[in-house]
Amino acid sequence: MKFCSRCVLPETFPGIYFDEKGVCNYCNNTPVPDEAKKLEYLKKFESLVEQVRGKHEYDVVMAYSGGKDSTYTMYMLTQKYGLRLLALTFDNGFISRQARENIIRMTDVMGATSILFRPSFTLLKSVFRYSAVHDIYSPKTLDRASAICTTCIGLVKSQVLKMALKMHIPLSAYGWSPGQAPISSAIMQTNPRLQRLTLSSVRDPLIGGFRENNLARYFLSDDDLAIEKERWPVNIHPLAFTDYDEDAIVRSIESLGWVKPKDTDPNSTNCLLNALANYLHRKRFGFHPYAWEIAGIVRSDSMSRHDGIEKTTQDEDMAMVRFAAEKLGIDV
């Protein structure tokens, strides 16, 4: 298998081609933020924090999975910037036992309020099965993540926004790595008009073709979308403008009591469904669903290319794959 000589994208990645040095078109076309750009966003963030801090019951609601990136983000927001944080954990029925302990321990340590949100597993099982088996997402969406992860994060994002709107919380935060979203979106005012349009990416394919009529209530409703734009939170993902180093992040949160789960796959520190999601995606498309994200992290020099290739080529642990498949009733 041939890989880009700079990042980790393989020759099987859709639309890829290489120049004479073996560098892929995605590397050649994707700007990597420099230190000046990161500093610009850091200042913008700090100014925003000064504007919103202490004015509401909570300053920020964040999507908290209990994994390393969201734990570190929570650490930054609460300990470095003194924000009152509501940690919303979407329990997809596959949270590792260790991750669950981390969620309780870390929210205690950070002085955050923790809410665990868990739709019935009967519903979740049907939704995950449906999105794994049917072609409901655009090809480009599936270049960046597996269908199962897309479904999960779609539900998470909706819940975070609903909570921010309901409780008048001015910031909504995510622990997205620098490879998951560009720095230009690291501080962005959400707005109902764009939100309504982008719902067609995840919500509409799911609820449109899904027989369970109670799924829609977990996504933004027309009533939510009618809320005046001044109430909509500013979306932030601070890891885009900080120095992102996986090892340093893990060391930092381990010193606070976070423990790395041993029962998850190499690309997750919280979810027991990830191995199956990755397995199905690789089998179908011939490339790893984390390749795009990890390519971005490698491009920004936050991970070595060697480590990135290792993470995106390792075979899944079939015991983990079978565990999740059996729970969802999927044949593998």
Next chain:
Amino acid sequence: MDTASDKTGVSSLPVQQEIINFIRENFIAGRSDVSFGVEDSLIETKIMDSTGVLELVTFLEERFSITIADEELVPENLDSVKNLVNFLRSKGIE
């Protein structure tokens, strides 16, 4: 014809063609079965998703040296090639 100026001031591809090239390169990515017209909604046709919107904004800011304000992130500016061209024109990009 609309033309974009690169950082050296030399006229390069027309704005509309640059946008189409970006969409083809980044969102369609070599898939031969996808086509779109300049007035087609990029989101409704599933060419661009919510992360794609963010990537498009990054491209516009970097390529045309503009800043896009939060209130400008609306479908009327971003959801078709025609809207994008008109939006850039309103920013003085001809």
